[in-house]
Amino acid sequence: MAALVSQLDLRVRYSETDQMGTFYNARALEWFECGRTQWLRQAGLPYTDMERRGAFLPLVEARVYFQGRAQYDDELRVVASAGLCGKARLKFAIRISQAHSGAPVAGGYTVHAVTDVSGRPIRPPAWLTELMARHGREDMELEDGTG
Amino acid sequence: MAALVSQLDLRVRYSETDQMGTFYNARALEWFECGRTQWLRQAGLPYTDMERRGAFLPLVEARVYFQGRAQYDDELRVVASAGLCGKARLKFAIRISQAHSGAPVAGGYTVHAVTDVSGRPIRPPAWLTELMARHGREDMELEDGTG
Amino acid sequence: MAALVSQLDLRVRYSETDQMGTFYNARALEWFECGRTQWLRQAGLPYTDMERRGAFLPLVEARVYFQGRAQYDDELRVVASAGLCGKARLKFAIRISQAHSGAPVAGGYTVHAVTDVSGRPIRPPAWLTELMARHGREDMELEDGTG
Amino acid sequence: MAALVSQLDLRVRYSETDQMGTFYNARALEWFECGRTQWLRQAGLPYTDMERRGAFLPLVEARVYFQGRAQYDDELRVVASAGLCGKARLKFAIRISQAHSGAPVAGGYTVHAVTDVSGRPIRPPAWLTELMARHGREDMELEDGTG
Secondary structure (H helix, E strand, O other): OOOOOEEEEEEOOHHHEOOOOOEOOOHHHHHHHHHHHHHHHHOOOOHHHHHHOOOEOOEEEEEEEEOOOOOOOOEEEEEEEEEEEOOOEEEEEEEEEEOOOOOEEEEEEEEEEOEOOOOOEOOOOHHHHHHHHHHOOOOOOOOOOOO | OOOOOEEEEEEOOHHHEOOOOOEOOOHHHHHHHHHHHHHHHHOOOOHHHHHHOOOEOOEEEEEEEEOOOOOOOOEEEEEEEEEEEOOOEEEEEEEEEEOOOOOEEEEEEEEEEOEOOOOOEOOOOHHHHHHHHHHOOOOOOOOOOOO | OOOOOEEEEEEOOHHHEOOOOOEOOOHHHHHHHHHHHHHHHHOOOOHHHHHHOOOEOOEEEEEEEEOOOOOOOOEEEEEEEEEEEOOOEEEEEEEEEEOOOOOEEEEEEEEEEOEOOOOOEOOOOHHHHHHHHHHOOOOOOOOOOOO | OOOOOEEEEEEOOHHHEOOOOOEOOOHHHHHHHHHHHHHHHHOOOOHHHHHHOOOEOOEEEEEEEEOOOOOOOOEEEEEEEEEEEOOOEEEEEEEEEEOOOOOEEEEEEEEEEOEOOOOOEOOOOHHHHHHHHHHOOOOOOOOOOOO
16 A cells, blocks of 8 residues: 655735745754644544554654745645655654745654654554554654655 | 832834834834843743643733834843732733833833733642742732822 | 735644743744735735835734633634725734634734835735735724734 | 864753653754854954854754753753865754763764855855864764764
8 A cells, every 4th residue: 555645725914024034944853743643633633632642753853855945825736745764763754845836945854753642662562553554654664854 | 028129121122113114013012022031031930830730821811001112233131020810810011111221112011921821811720829928029919090 | 895804824833832841922923924824815905016016014013912822733823804094004903712622712803005026115006905904804903902 | 273162051941842842853953053152252352243244054954962861950061063074064062961961961063164144055154264274173074974
């Protein structure tokens, strides 16, 4: 089965710009989160349900490449895929581009531990590994910077 | 005993600017929070301790007057005072100005309920009313927009 | 002609929550901005066009009432209306509620000056007063806290 | 001459927490910015001066390792160093730890282009390469993830 690739469009908020006239760099990580949320929802397991079942996904690593400018009110497309990474980590790969021109804006990935509510690592539950087997990519290497 | 007036200096972060070249408006409410934190610490009851004792202070109202621009790296002075407001509310009055010139940047107030961890209103505990009796202002009317 | 009432749905981002488990208070002002953006777009004059024509709308005042909790991934409805306020100010009134239950989350208003790019007040251009005459409310008093 | 290592202490704001009870991941990049600002100031060239001289430092890459939790009001120490990276890029390496215990919170680096105000890459001006020769590290490799 082909890996799930989710898609979400959003508009750059004024609050996300900075005095350089483009988006402030940390906003990319917030948009990465929007991409993860959308991927999990489309995979059938909204992240709220995950937390309700006792599995949290704190970040252990994030890498962002800044590839182009985006201004207030620009419509951006956030494309996400995901996969297990090693035995106990999840990795989300994200690409953000201008929705109309396709011009790249930012890309990268986040790596997540699986923990309980107190932040202690847990073995990924069966429902999570099954979800990733069904919808995840198999090429998520920990050190593959291109995601 | 004179009411406590706390003071805190902070610098405008690049992340707090927007493409208009001044601070983004919602940042004022984040700086108001810095002012409250400082006031409670100087009053001898850091807000972390309050939450540990089971009293939370969610906002029920905020009012902000935007009075001047502030740019990246400007040093701002956040001056705060507080008081009980009615029987069960706290009010913090804040003034933010340029630390060097004194030029006003923003002012206003926030009104807070006292709740338990689940957000349910509780009667302000004795240690809180005593703290406010010792350090608070007595002129905190709910409708006094000037704080 | 009836005043324009715009509507926009958005989901609460994880980045917008805080450790109290609801949205952080300043996020309300960011959502107010989303409401303004939507209103201006539906009125036929996206805010980007306004800035291109040389008219900026910095805030001079904001008032927010916090009415209910909203958690990560909740779908919120942002309803906005606008009007001239005095001779040279614009006022946006905003109501945010849970999209499904209709439960109120936050409401309030922002008051805006009309300025040039450097922040200097200008007389509202004819195209702006005409837009507000066509789509704006006529009851936007400066001191009407309920918006 | 030994490379400059700057240090800045800051407290976690409530606005920087999320419902997991630790800081929201993107805040790390905002604290990285605080570290860069401090380094440049201590090196004698505040970033505001750089922009006034026409040199901007937009990010081309960021990498963050999340190493430990940090809660509201925790005092954090942000330690930064910097160096030229290739011919036309700057790299800042950052370590964030708990100010009192020294426990690591986050680390990583950002890589910056040197551009004019419109975002076009420029050759690093002499005053910038001289500054980096005086205060920078010489081991800033582009692919050295450990910074």
